[in-house]
Amino acid sequence: MPKALIIYGGWDGHNPTGFNTWFKDRLEQNGFEVQSLDNLEDLTPESVQVDLIVPHWTMGKIPGEKSNLIREAVLNGTGLAGIHGGAGDAFREDTEFQFMVGGQFVSHPGNIRPYSVQFRDQNHPITQDLTDFDVVTEQYYMHVDPINHVLATTTFDGQYAPWIEGAVVPVAWTRMHGKGRVFYHSLGHALTDMDTPQVETMTVRGLLWAARIE
Template sequence: MPKALIVYGGWEGHAPAQFNTWFRQRLERNGFEVQSLDRIEDITPESVQVDLIVPHWTMGKLTPQASQLIREAVLNGTGLAGIHGGMGDAFREDTEFQFMTGGQFVCHPGNIRPYSVQIKDHDHPISQGLQDFQVQTEQYYMHVDPANHVLATTTFDDQHAPWIAGTVMPIAWTRQHGKGRVFYHSLGHALSDMQVPEVEALTLRGFLWAARKE
């Protein structure tokens, strides 16, 4: 049976407990044994011996030991997958964590707003068969690693920060970190965002791909 670890907490505006339940239910439906931790101090060498780690901890701080345990697990083949601020704005001071995830949130001009998502890789198992779609959520402007394999993008307009109009921003990507697979997308400010079929599909497929269970 594949195993997953969800580490959730941090800023309550991203509903960590509710997302933990959402992630847990879907992973269990796909045959995973899931452990959820809401304390950084509870991350141990044993707890990271899993197929998949899902961080959903906006801001906050990792202890040096917990950071090393997670990073070494991924380097050795554990998958890492997450969404929105739970992984893209987690542990801001931990640049090694950001190097692993492939990006860091810096702004969301206009806050919650309607925008479109463009699928860029129609052949990848995560995005295969999906078409461009609309969302109404935070449009993340991120500092992004050019080594990422981009699955989907969004384009900023001139309504809230005119100087970035036309900027094409990666919104979903995969990457390799050592032997581990990493998946991220920046959607999902609120749990209701997961009701968009394409958002749910990207999330679950990304988690399974990172765990090598696609």
């Protein structure tokens, strides 16, 4: 049975408790044994010996030795999969964590707003047969690693920041970090975002892909 570790906490505005339940339910439906931790001090070398780590901890601070436990596990082959600020805006001072994820949130001009998402690779196991879609949520402007394999993007219209009009920014990507597979997408400000079929499907497939269950 594959094992997963969910690490949840940080800013309450991203509903870490609710998303912990969402992730846990879907992982268990796919045959995982799941452990959830809401205290970073509870991270141990044993707790990260899993097939998949799911961080959902917006902002906050992580002790260096605890961050290192996660990063070393991924370097050695554990998968990492996260969404929105829970992974893309986690531990802002920890640049090595950002290096592992492959990007960092910097702004969401206009806050909650309608926008569209376009798939760039529809042959990947995560995005196969999915169609472009519209959402009403935060549109993340991110600084991203050029080696990411981009699965989906969004284009900014410049309504709230005219100087970025036409900017095409990744929404979802995969990458390797050492031997570990990493998946991320920037949707999921609220649990209702996950009601969009493409978002739920992409998220669940991303969890499985990162854990090497395909």
